Amino acid sequence: MSATMNASTEQAVADTVLTPRFYRTDFEAMDRLDMGPIRRQFDDLLEEFRADANRNFFERDPAFAQEIRELSPELKREFLDFLVSSITAEYSGCLLYGEIKKHATNPDVQTLFGYMARDEARHAGFINKSLRDFGVAVDLGFLQRTKKYTYFAPKFIFYATYLSEKIGYARYITMYRHLERHPDRRFHPIFRWFENWCNDEFRHGEAFALLMRADPRLLAGRNRLWIRFFLLAVYATMYVRDHSRHALHDAMGLDTDDYDYRVFHITSEISKQVFPFTLDVDRPAFRAGLARLSRLSRRASAAREERGVLGRLRGVLVQAGCGAASAFTFARLYAQPVVPNEIPAQVRLSPAW
Ligand SMILES: [Fe+2]
Numbered sequence: 001m002s003a004t005m006n007a008s009t010e011q012a013v014a015d016t017v018l019t020p021r022f023y024r025t026d027f028e029a030m031d032r033l034d035m036g037p038i039r040r041q042f043d044d045l046l047e048e049f050r051a052d053a054n055r056n057f058f059e060r061d062p063a064f065a066q067e068i069r070e071l072s073p074e075l076k077r078e079f080l081d082f083l084v085s086s087i088t089a090e091y092s093g094c095l096l097y098g099e100i101k102k103h104a105t106n107p108d109v110q111t112l113f114g115y116m117a118r119d120e121a122r123h124a125g126f127i128n129k130s131l132r133d134f135g136v137a138v139d140l141g142f143l144q145r146t147k148k149y150t151y152f153a154p155k156f157i158f159y160a161t162y163l164s165e166k167i168g169y170a171r172y173i174t175m176y177r178h179l180e181r182h183p184d185r186r187f188h189p190i191f192r193w194f195e196n197w198c199n200d201e202f203r204h205g206e207a208f209a210l211l212m213r214a215d216p217r218l219l220a221g222r223n224r225l226w227i228r229f230f231l232l233a234v235y236a237t238m239y240v241r242d243h244s245r246h247a248l249h250d251a252m253g254l255d256t257d258d259y260d261y262r263v264f265h266i267t268s269e270i271s272k273q274v275f276p277f278t279l280d281v282d283r284p285a286f287r288a289g290l291a292r293l294s295r296l297s298r299r300a301s302a303a304r305e306e307r308g309v310l311g312r313l314r315g316v317l318v319q320a321g322c323g324a325a326s327a328f329t330f331a332r333l334y335a336q337p338v339v340p341n342e343i344p345a346q347v348r349l350s351p352a353w
């Protein structure tokens, strides 16, 4: 690793179970996507992308600089962690969509992914300006060259990316609506941008919903098991990560648990547009399982901090124990009953939250 790499670039490069990843896929298979079955809705969507309502939106206004406040060290640490994981996710989308566009010969694929890469580049750039204010901008070029890429077959890209776009929308809109009601809790001006911003994410999610609907096999048979896996993995990752950021939510006046379940409800409601079931997030056993995953994750990170020979040895054993217990808890969550859903004929939704 470079000696001059700053802490946020280092955090963005690191891969853990909880951090956003960079992806590669089968570009030739992506190029063969056939929009025939969804042609009309697909063309409407491209029209929205072409209209580019957010063209001049990601610019700072004069009030921005005045709204930047001094943050307590704990809040600053968690806010930076939030910005760095957000920029990593945005940039991950930017690179993946950009690569799909670059390899494509199919004009539908080229156009769609070109627009989505454009949006994600704007999002990442806008976050990086705020990181720069703190003196810790992420070196995106370095990140692109250094971070490990995970290969996912196209169908896994669809499930994972669809969910991350929609959950991203739900997270941003829930924060935005809350801070709209409590402007005194808006400790940084970037949150004022979240409303139009999340409409971009919503539209990206719509694109993946259509792509999945173009090939109904992706939503049936054994693939239902994969959908279930991705739903649970995305929800559990968000829950565990958010529950390690209490200062951030406290500053906004949000209860972390309440915020997460609101986001799950919105995401589940939206995902009924394509997925044949939703997770039953209100089951007490489901909630207990997520809470247990979060406790195990905190215990494992405390063990990672152990010092001294015996301390480290104990730390390694505790971490291994937590890893096994987490895998078991995840498997039990996976086995819980889901709520069946009839997939509607019309796929497209408009943001209504
Ligand atoms: Fe984005």
Ligand SMILES: [Fe+2]
Binding pocket: 093, 120, 165, 200, 201, 204
């Ligand atoms: Fe997006």
